[in-house]
Amino acid sequence: MGKIFITGLTVNTLIGVYDWERTQQTALLLDVTLTADLNAAMQSDDVNDTIDYAKVAECIVDVGQRSEFELLEAFGNAVMTSVFDAFAVSAITVKIVKPNILPNAQTVAVELCRERS
Numbered sequence: 001m002g003k004i005f006i007t008g009l010t011v012n013t014l015i016g017v018y019d020w021e022r023t024q025q026t027a028l029l030l031d032v033t034l035t036a037d038l039n040a041a042m043q044s045d046d047v048n049d050t051i052d053y054a055k056v057a058e059c060i061v062d063v064g065q066r067s068e069f070e071l072l073e074a075f076g077n078a079v080m081t082s083v084f085d086a087f088a089v090s091a092i093t094v095k096i097v098k099p100n101i102l103p104n105a106q107t108v109a110v111e112l113c114r115e116r117s
């Protein structure tokens with residue numbers, strides 16, 4: 001097993017509870033940790049034998065373009081479901097950061113995790 005990290009991935013999406021948040025997309029920042037068997041790629045040096053992090057990033061950006069959730073939790077659930085459906089990962093952790101949304105905080109964030117059963 002090994003881990004692949006994507007940090008600070010910008011994902012534009014319509015998200016928020018309040019009407020003023022739903023008139024335009026918000027830029028979220030995602031940190032994603034994928035657990036997967038990386039042994040084949042360690043031996044072969046071939047991207048086809050691993051989880052291509054570029055394709056995972058594309059998949060997540062696409063979820064953002066297609067969704068319009070109210071809560072970070074629901075958006076994170078959709079991200080985890082899409083990644084699990086498309087890639088052979090055994091576990092995923094997603095931290096979703098929403099910057100500049102509270103007047104007295106730099107960021108808010110939710111972290112979610114899922115293991116394949």
Ligand SMILES: Nc1nc2c(c(=O)[nH]1)N=C([C@H](O)[C@@H](O)CO)CN2
Pocket residue numbers: 015016017018021070071072073098101110
């Ligand atoms: N646990 C959460 N709390 C809140 C969320 C959220 O997504 N998860 N969202 C909001 C609003 O949309 C916020 O961005 C502005 O107040 C409030 N609380």
